[in-house]
Each structure stands twice: as C-alpha cells, then as structure tokens.
Amino acid sequence: MNIFKKYLAVTLTFGSLAFSGASFAQEAPDALVKRISLDVLNTAKADKSIQGGNKERIKALVEEKIMPYVNFEHTTALAAGRYWREATPEQQKQLIEQFRILLIRTYSGAFSQVHDQTIELKPMRSDAADTDVIVRSAVVQSGREPIQLDYHMEKIGAGWKIYDVNVLGAWLVETYKGTFASEIGKSGIDGLIKTLTEKNQKLAAAKAAK
Secondary structure: OHHHHHHHHHHHHHOOOOOOOHHHOOOOHHHHHHHHHHHHHHHHHHOHHHHOOOHHHHHHHHHHHOHHHEOHHHHHHHHHHHHHHHOOHHHHHHHHHHHHHHHHHHHHHHHHHOOOOEEEEOOOOOOOOOOEEEEEEEEEOOOOOOEEEEEEEEEEOOEEEEEEEEEOOEEHHHHHHHHHHHHHHHHHHHHHHHHHHHHHHHHHHHHHHO
16 A cells, blocks of 8 residues: 555556547547646646645646546446445445545645656557557656556547556555455445545545644
C-alpha cells in the first residue's frame, strides 16, 4: 500500500486515458495516453494553487480531467471480486462512490509534487481488433529512477478507458482485492461500505483541521 500512497498520484496525473471528443476516437491507446497525460501534467505544472497544495483545486483537476475517463465501475467490480455479483444495485452504487472518493482524497494531495516529470511510452503491440490492452510507460524525473507505470485499458464504444494501473509491479486492483475480501468476509458488503465511508470522513476531517 505504501507504494501506491507514494506513487498513485503520479498515476492520477498521467492517467486520463480515454478519448475526449470525436477527434480522439481514432487514436491508438498509447497515442491517446500521451496526448491527455501531457495536458494534465502541463495543467498541474502551470497552476500555482496546485503547486501550493490547494486541495479543492487539485480535487477539481482530478474530477475534470481524470475521473470522467476511468471506468470506475469495472475497477470496483474487479476489486470486489466474486462478491460484486452478490451486492445489490444500491450496494454497488455506494461501493463505487465511496471507493472513488477514497482514492481521490488519499492521493490527490501529491499533485503538489509535480515539477519536472515527463512520461515515456514503451512500444506497444496491438491489433486493430483488440478491445483490451496494456499501455506501458515510465515516469521520468531528474535525479531519480524511472517509475514503471502501466495502464490496463478497454475499448468502450469509439474510445478507450482505464480500469487498472500498475505502479512498480503492483496492480491497483490486486492491492485492494485482498483488503475488500477480508472486510466483506468479516461484515459483508455493507461492512465494507461502512469502512470506506468512515475512512473518507476521517480524511475529510483531517483536511478541515489543516
């Protein structure tokens, strides 16, 4: 989990992985990753309030430029595993929302650490008929080792969306899957939702206290 706490904000920064309008619809997933990633990165670099750690501005950036391009329902379903099918539609809705809030609140603060990073895309082999691909990349920053950053993407309609991220060899879904299963095993789906909600409330309270 420490790996994600340290680096997932980089994932969020570079993770706007879907088309935005018809002009992107025909782009290959790796080309699309680069185009949208640079937009988010440049926005973060140019915004002094983000560099200063303004939580509301950072949250707005995440909501506007990243979250619309993530298939978060698929991400949450994979993290919940077999228990997802046992959840009611209302439970699924609450779980998606609380998990989404948790990730944003936990990791968005690291946007203020964005300075001179660049992204390098690795060569990708894919067929035009592929609907599920992995885009491999590295985050490069002066004086530091490159950070491995891979994206699992799926084609939805005419564009692509992210549903899993690999940072330094650890996939996000697998990291949370064990935690989710343990919590559900103890207190069911409602127990997991309650746990996520309480974590979100604590993070919100900590933010308000600063």
